[in-house]
Amino acid sequence: MRFTSTLLLLPSIALAQDQQPLADKVKGWFKQAQSYVQSVQSAAPSIPKVEVEDPVDAAASAAEAKLVHHLTLDNWQGILQPTAQSNPDEPEEWMVFINGANKTCYGMCERADKAWKEAVPLLSAQPSGPQLASIDCDAEQILCNSWAVGPPSIYVMLLPHVLPDQTKPQTTIYAVPLNRTTVTAMDINNIHAKEEYKKLTPYEGYFHPFDGLIAQYGLSVPLAHLMWGLAKMPSWLPMVAISLGTRTFMGRRTGRGNQPAPAQGGAAQ
Template structure:
């Protein structure tokens, strides 16, 4: 059998590598040059993240159909007999959301579910009016209503009667789970009339018929609560400490004899 020329050349190459060490240097030079060329060629940029088309489209629909509420416009938007009202009772669903301060940055899922639910609500036979209250931008109004995100407010606002008297407005609130809420769950409040299964709210913070609202004090109280929330906890501790010390000092002064007279000394023994 005739040996391969490549096999006959291997011993010669091995001897040449031992006798000519510059071959190793040439190899190193080629490796270094290859690395330099690789680093000089820019890597292809990673493709940008593609937004979810369903979520993006739902947000567009929500922005077009949802009325933002503020402390300045809510009385005009939600008042009985508004221009958008149909004869009878005007139904409103208001989504209460927030940001890092008011919702601890955990309202994103609820916002997505709300945006998707607006299409379901708008397609119903008698769609409700839709509103949005952002507690991050409107903390005074949220405090005036004593509501926190994420929540759905459901209002049934009646039309004025013939004598211009206004019947009571029915208010219900539905707290939303920040991690599991879905669009059908929100839409079912109206589509399945699940609001009828919940007792109406009739407390002091009722947005229309509560004592604060009727006295015109809802917004001032909202300002007060919001202002107290801005005071750091250490300031409260200092204030409580100062007041308690002042009270103790007054009690001690009140227990001393009038005029600063000292109590009479005890008589000496055997006198």
């Protein structure tokens, strides 16, 4: 009798064991699915992540070898010369960016400086791109004074090769001003790409760095120092000097007028 009752209780015991909470069953199914996905991901080959490079960065990387020469009073004559790889039958194009900061540009050259930095990769990426150089007029005030240039601007120089008889043709220079508030990298790029500089008249004044009258007589640097000294002079000093000079001059003239007349000859007998 006891055996028979035990047999009758077996189905109810099994059913009690199978009656687990539904939430526990769902958690178990989720864990099984998660482990399966992880096993599949570990077995599948990893796909490398492809990054799209910015066009400007790509151009900068491709033109990394292109150097922007920083000109100073001591090195500019040695740098601004046709390179060995240029065509000896044609002048070589150079673009010189003339920049400044608080001293010479009164803090208004930041946009032009940013545009130049963005234009350098564009110019360098071109097969026939010009050689590049720059001048910081804040640091090289004497050099900028000797050229009589001010920021922001660009000098496009066509540097000729020395002829077989050791003579050198004249250097053609175009002075291209830059707008401080609107200039962009494309504006600077188009100076070369579209030859915008040829719309201007070549500079042939006294302060021409190579062929000007002042440079030919070797007076560029002394005159630049004089101009630099006058710029450093306080505004009141010339007025004081003029006032003292005027008073001295007028005092001498007044002194002569107050002198007694020379004695006349003796009275007639």
